[in-house]
Structure formats: C-alpha cells, structure tokens
Amino acid sequence: MGEIINVALPKGRLGEAAYGIMEKAGYRCPGVLAPARKLFFESPESGVRYFWVKPSDVPVYVERGAADAGIAGLDILREHQPEVYELVDLGIGRCRMCVAGPSDFADDESRPLKVATKFPRIAREYYAGRSRDIRLIKLNGSIELAPLLGLSDVIVDLVETGRTLRENNLEVLEEILPISARFISNKASYKFHYEALRRMTDRLARLCAGGNGEEQDR
Ligand code: PRP
Numbered sequence: 001m002g003e004i005i006n007v008a009l010p011k012g013r014l015g016e017a018a019y020g021i022m023e024k025a026g027y028r029c030p031g032v033l034a035p036a037r038k039l040f041f042e043s044p045e046s047g048v049r050y051f052w053v054k055p056s057d058v059p060v061y062v063e064r065g066a067a068d069a070g071i072a073g074l075d076i077l078r079e080h081q082p083e084v085y086e087l088v089d090l091g092i093g094r095c096r097m098c099v100a101g102p103s104d105f106a107d108d109e110s111r112p113l114k115v116a117t118k119f120p121r122i123a124r125e126y127y128a129g130r131s132r133d134i135r136l137i138k139l140n141g142s143i144e145l146a147p148l149l150g151l152s153d154v155i156v157d158l159v160e161t162g163r164t165l166r167e168n169n170l171e172v173l174e175e176i177l178p179i180s181a182r183f184i185s186n187k188a189s190y191k192f193h194y195e196a197l198r199r200m201t202d203r204l205a206r207l208c209a210g211g212n213g214e215e216q217d218r
Pocket residue numbers: 140141142143144157158159160161162163164165
C-alpha cells in the first residue's frame with residue numbers, strides 16, 4: 001500500500017474549484033464531486049483521501065492532524081490563526097475583506113462604532129490598528145441586514161461580486177485584506193510525509209498563475 005495523504009476540502013462555493021485544482025495537479029479521485037451525501041473519498045492510485053468539511057473547520061482538521069493538508073480561505077486562516085503551514089496561494093476563491101455600510105455613513109467618533117461581523121478577530125485587529133473603539137456584534141450570516149435594521153453602524157464582511165451589498169443598499173467603505181484560498185498542511189505531517197507533501201505543494205504551486213508557491217509561516 002502506498003502512502004495516502006488526507007486532504008480536507010471546503011464544502012460549498014469554494015469546494016468545486018478546490019477539488020478542480022487538486023485534480024489538475026494530478027490528484028484525481030472519482031466520485032468526489034458527485035451530488036451525494038458521502039463525505040470522504042479515497043484514491044489509492046493518486047495517494048489521496050479527501051474529506052468534505054465546513055470551510056471554517058478545515059484548519060481545525062489540519063491543525064489537529066485529522067487531515068494532513070487542506071484548502072482554506074485566508075479569511076478563515078487570519079480569523080482562527082491555526083498552527084499550520086500556509087504552503088501555496090491557490091488564487092481561487094478571490095474576494096476582499098471589507099468594511100461596508102450605508103453610502104451616507106458618517107463616523108461619529110464620540111461613541112464606539114457598532115460593527116457586525118462573522119470575523120471578530122479580524123474586525124478587532126483592524127480597528128485596534130486604527131485606535132478606534134468598537135462594539136462588536138458577532139453574527140453567523142446575512143450580516144448585511146445588521147446596518148439596515150440598526151443593529152450595527154457598519155459590517156466587516158467578505159465582498160466578492162459586490163452584489164449582496166448593492167442589493168441591500170450598502171457599499172464598501174474600506175478594504176481590509178485581499179482574500180484567496182491557501183493550501184495548508186499540518187506541521188508534523190509535513191515532516192512525516194515530506195516527499196509526498198512537497199510534491200503536492202510543488203505541483204499546486206506550478207499550476208497557480210504567478211507561481212505563488214513560496215512557503216509562509218515557516
Ligand atoms: C458571503 C459574504 C457576503 C457575500 C458576498 O456570504 O458574507 O454576504 O457572500 O458575495 P457577493 O459580493 O458576491 O455578493 P455567504 O454567501 O457565504 O452567506 P452568509 O450570509 O451565510 O455569510
């Protein structure tokens with residue numbers, strides 16, 4: 001039996017592109033994209049086993065070694081700061097972390113700014129860097145509603161096409177961080193499966209425009 005590398009893939013909108021890039025890199029696994037409920041797939045020929053997990057759980061699986069590697073958005077990595085290696089910028093799932101609000105928003109600096117977000121750490125760090133007091137409102141989705149209903153002044157959220165903002169009469173007020181998906185690995189796995197993970201990393205890096213294959217956090 002050859003070596004098998006466990007790879008956590010993000011379910012949902014990034015999932016298909018994430019698997020697509022793995023397949024192009026030579027790690028095909030039949031059935032992964034089949035519309036079924038099965039969550040793990042193995043290809044001994046390719047030397048991989050894939051798991052579909054909730055995007056924000058990818059770093060949890062990888063950090064704890066349940067997966068040797070995975071694909072996660074930079075938003076999730078900056079928010080949760082897992083102890084993993086960020087090996088390749090895959091250039092997929094591109095979007096921007098932004099502050100957004102009503103177009104006529106004017107900041108009243110005499111009181112804390114009410115910020116609704118799914119990304120409390122990113123929001124806190126951003127405003128701490130600007131010495132702006134905030135009151136954070138942690139939500140789990142449909143963040144754009146918060147300023148419309150007076151729950152918050154602004155939101156910190158991902159903007160991809162900008163359509164959600166437009167359709168809810170909001171606009172980007174400030175850009176915080178450009179986001180894309182990263183290939184990450186467990187630190188111990190990277191040593192233990194060095195050859196296999198190095199090969200995977202090199203193939204993925206070669207595929208990615210601009211060859212963003214530099215290793216970070218190492
Ligand atoms: C994300 C994000 C925005 C939207 C941005 O939400 O939180 O709401 O996508 O995309 P757009 O700029 O292309 O409109 P998601 O679809 O993940 O759902 P959520 O409301 O559950 O966060």
